Amino acid sequence: MTAASSARSRDWRAIAGAAALAAVAFLVGGAFFGLLHEGAPSDLAAAFDDYMLRVARFTLWQAGLSTLLSILPAIAVARALSRHPSFPGRAWLLRLFAVPLGLPAIVAALGLLAFYGRAGFAADVIDAAGGGTWPGIYGLTGILVAHAFFNLPLATRLFLEALDTVPADHWRLASQLGMRPAATFRLVEWPVLRAALPGTAGLVFMLCVTSFTLVLTLGGGPGATTLEVAIYQALRFDFDPPRAVVLTLLQVALTAAVVVALSRFGMAVTGEAAIAVSRRRYLGVGRAEAFANGLIILLAAVFVLAPMAATVVSGLAADLGRLAGEASVRRAVATSLVLSGLSAFVAVPLSLSLVAARRGIQLRRRAVRPGPYERLLDAGPSLVLVVPPIVIGAGWFLLLRRGIDVFAAAPVMVVAVNAVMAMPFAVRAIRPAYDAASERHERLCAGLGIHGWNRFRLVDWPVLRRPLATGLAFAMALSLGDLGVIALFGSDAVQTLPYLVYQRMGSYRTADAAGLALLLGALCLSLMLAADRLGRTPE
């Protein structure tokens, strides 16, 4: 009886996971099919000349460094935040940490330059101190700073999500045993962080690999060219779809190799099978450590919030009243909210399916190492992040153009692509909590014969509520941003806020663009507020 019902629940998870995987494969595979249908790659060898090798090397180099510089500080920041649950302004800091996700790259770049640029705050200070002309941060420095600005806050939130899964009993035990911070880190915090490390580092790495506008704008010259630029070039100016596919596959293969290598660093958490009896955390943080933690949090806050403050200042200089009254702006806000909301509501169930399916397989396996299917469920779908949206857009355009009205298909494309692109984020927000809950409840559920909908409603939902809400908000914030997919479809039906930002910037209306960027940031922040409210466990 027990065996039968647990088998049934495993089946449900496996089917859901396979369906989610199929959805991702369909979207990417369809695009590749559409592009390759135009003709086979004419000269494969030509795609791998010296130029391309240099570009590939630079792509990996800058992405690797950026990941390191985002992840290591993020661990320190997440740990500091986790040890001070009532740090002043903590909740607001975490909400603000999600805002960069939804900002268009150029808005963030201008915000960063307001601080570190040649006409920025740093330049003024150095000038006043008689230090000569500040050269700005153009070059590798600029790329790294910008990537850290985007990814440090993201990684911090994901690590914190993992730290939150440490059972309260562990904290109590550590406290009762009088563990020093170093011992607590090694025995309590590091294991969960290490489990979350490959996923988070992999995600950041992928985001840095595909970085395009930031790398070119801050990189100082074409020496800083990523594969993404080459793909874009192949598809646009050279109009060579097969070459774009080959380069995309190269990008996917290189990234997959790095992600697999990263997974070696990971470790399965030997979780706590017992149900937690302690409710609150017992933490004794010494004065010296508290000071160090405070400093770490403050530094991270200044690093992330300062450029955002610059965006707010230039945004406030715009004629916000007039902008808010414009029909096109109101329409764009509504379009953005509807499209990103739809994407998020597609992304989160798919992500939950993947997480559940992976866990189901992990439970069933007897081997120590995960098998290929489990790995595929784990990291496979996130590789979609390194398939440029313009490639997916162009491929589907080719497939659809004869059958249906492609202009009508544009919103569907935007929702589908954004949903799939948001999945890797949602998966990382949900997985630590799901796995920890499963570790605790799996045997109990099997023993009591609770499965399917009842199990989700009674057992999983209460613990997953908060991470699901976080995943939803992340997915929505992220979906507010991208535009690449509709380049060919025509954007009349999908004029979103970031689209308006670019449109105004592209026609000398810089102040308007700054005002709209502020609006976009405010929208992201409201999403995080809503997520917090939605995720709050009713007491």
Place this chain on the structure above:
Amino acid sequence: MRARLALLSSLLLLSALPAAAGQKLTVYTYESFTAEWGPGPQVEKAFEAKCGCDLEFISVADGVALLNRVRLEGKDTKADIVLGLDTNLTAEAAATGLFVPHGVDPAGLVVPGGWTDPVFLPYDYGYFAVVYDTEKLPTPPSSLKELVEGDARHKIVIQDPRSSTPGLGLLLWVKAVYGDEAGNAWAKLKDRVLTVTPGWSEAYGLFTSGEAPMVLSYTTSPAYHMIAESTERYQAAAFAEGHYLQIEVAAATTVGAGNPLTRDFLAFMTGPEFQDVIPETNWMFPAGRTDKPLNPAFDRLVKPAKSLLLPADEVATNRKAWVDEWLSAMSK
């Protein structure tokens, strides 16, 4: 009675429908053309009033996306007219075989260097220029040579020729002036380039936020600042060697050849009603006769000593090699 009236009017409507539906013209263009402040809305109103038909603009990201879009659709395209390619794209556009001669007399056109192309018809033009901030740079370079060899502390922001039209424009400008020495010129100019952005918007954004005193843009850029923002702060530098020309064109597709409105629109496009709209919406110079005088600010813009333009087929043939030359000079 009322019911019968309603029936009658709906019958009338029905009978009117097929005629109206047949009177429709579809024009593909780029997005800034159809923006609220772009030429699109005024052009649509003026042409529809004249023809009693329905003019539909469909817009994609930019000129390059426009060509790709039509190329992908091939003979199934819905476009009667494609409006918004520039002279650097016409050779590739012509090679698709999707465009037919315009049949409009080019006599009234005022494009520098004259116009004889039987397929592509210009509607506006502009010159690339280095725009500078008078508050930061009192004496701008007076020639391309001075830009290349001048003080490297005064930086310029340019665009990437692999992803942007102005970026390609500067590449061709340097090529037109320096010829085989273009590679060396770029190697010298490199120190002066603060950064290379993917598109015009990013570069201009860096420029107006004070990151660099110069940016590659158009001679008409100062007109926007003078007319819309009433400031003389940003000006274009006149270069002794001349300025590279960008001409924007439209053409009828093989599909549009069967639509009588196509020819009407192309003729309308070169006429004063369309041309009057262009200067202060597209911020380019009109390619045909205007009825209204241009805003006086346009008279104060840089008048190039010479118009530079490389033949479209030469650009199409050599673009890849020239971009590679640029890459190797700029990546060192």
